[in-house]
Amino acid sequence: MSPLRSGQPRWQRHALVMLGGCLLLAAMMALSIGIGARSIAPGVALDAIVSFDPSINQHLLVRHLRIPRTLIAVLVGVSLGGAGVVMQALTRNPLADPGLLGVNAGAGLAIVTAIALWQVQSIGGQMASGLVGAGLAGAAVYLLGGVRQIANPVRLVLAGAALTFVLMALTQLIIINSDALVFDRFRHWAVGSLQGRGPELVVPFLVLAVLGLGMIVYLTRALDVLVLGRDLGRVLGVSSGTVWGLACVSVVLLSGAATAVAGPVSFVGLAAPHLARFVVGSGHRLLVPYTLLISALLVLAADMAGRLVIHPEEVAVGIMVALLGGPVFVALARRRRLVQL
């Protein structure tokens, strides 16, 4: 039998698993609309979508909070997962997460500065400053790491880590020297939360996420080559400068947008690619879709669990992600035959 035909059933199996995963995701999204401080019956939720009546409180709740929040959870998941898988391929470092380009730290510093100096209170204002900070930090690491000329993973990792530390330390210096209220706001941002994220965020976030994910889909094959190293990549005809440039831009877009919207939910980008690697190995054509699916499921499940666990109060999604995903991650790292990067 030719290798191609013997490979056929595996692809079918993967397609089936992906389909099942997407159905699971859809079911969870439907459930997520009903869960919260006030439970909403499935019939009422359906009415709110099909025949919207602004005079009914529950309809407003579904339209303006629950649906946007559910969509944003999924978008945060796929954005961070996608950024994480690219980051790990780029640096060939299992410790790399999307925050390594300084994006999270830049967003944090910008937000603390905005709160401390200009008394920015609204979530919208915080998000805008977060996006600016993330972009600036990403650009700085890109330049410092000499990405275009050198494309050296260790250099990128060190430049990113150094800048991240500087920015985080500056953030903390500002916090320590300002009012306790600044710290109060920051501690709630720093754990990552989806509480009160409204419908006006969905469209801009969607645009950024689609843009970034489009780049990743375009890069998928090149990522396999990138993992082999720069020299082999050149031999195989991949222009490392272009690939590195595009990859960095996609990471900044995806992780910057997600961080600005939800705060640093760092564990997803780090863990989802590893979790996917436990299942499908390290080929990126399977790794990328599985990572996206796993990260979306993880963030949505964490957000739902966070709304249920101390009902009617909430636990922030960033905390729940690590509490749910961490044990699974450790168990898999112990059990499975390890697939290294």
Place this chain on the structure above:
Amino acid sequence: MRFLAGSRKTVWEGHGISVLVCPRSLAVTSLLLLLVVCLGAASLGVGAMGFGPDLLLELANQPPGSMVHRVFFDIRLPRTLTAILVGAALGASGLIFQSISRNALGSPDIIGFTTGAATGAIVQIVLFSPSALGVAVAAIVGGLVTALVVYGLSVRDGSVAGYRLILVGIGIGAILSAVNGLLLVKGDLDNAVVANLWLAGSLDARNWGHVIPVGLGCLVLMPVLVLLASRLQLMEMGDDTARQLGVRVEAVRLTMVLCAVALAGLATGAAGPVAFIALAAPQLVVRLLPSGRLPVIGAAAMGALLMVVTDLLSRLFPLEVMLPIGRMTGVIGGIYLIWLLGRVRGI
């Protein structure tokens, strides 16, 4: 004494022992140590009560128990010694972890140590009482327990693969930092502020009770690290290769991890969590030295130098702001590393 062909290294032989000496690394290491001593001496004189170079004369003239004596022996000297010892402990510890994990991002944090220490301290502050001694002990216990749990979970078929150690460390670290976040968010704001201040690390109000434990630790553990460094370096080529060369891989790795964690623990107990030294000092020293052996002394000296310089700069800073040492090391060490990355092309 003879020179090795084709290299600038020298072998000193005698009485059945031969030592490989590289003049350049010897020079760089001595220079670093010299800088530590000079800047440490300079930092003794800086503060609200300024001491000049005639300090020794003044000390000799004053009777013991006088103001000058008390300021010098009970405030300045402990502070400077704490800075030097904590920096040295963290630098050496980071070097060991980077070698074991074969990862430039390696530091005591990959085995969950730093996060665990923070968990211990935050639990103590938020749930019990924020007394200084209690917090330090809780931090050390938290860090050690976490490190043991991570190491224990990574053992499989009697061996710890470096890669599995990293992954388990990521998982446990993430869980603990979520717990930290939860305690900080749900805890009372006042306690959370105190905890955040502890997390920034500090060299203020150190006394001999801070200096002696970390000093003894360095004295006992550093020689072990120096002696075993060459074996650890063989293990960087892979466990199997090292085993064939006669290294008892698991025993060496366990010893080194224990020593490195103990050093990090003592440092954390003395000054709180100090960011970045463990990550930056080994990377900086490797870029200054010719490649060769694992520079344990060099990394320790670089760590001490970073700490002393940072402490000196933050005390000389003109504005009236709080600059905790743990955050300042992040700023200054980070900028230095970025500058070095920009200068050295061929890393």
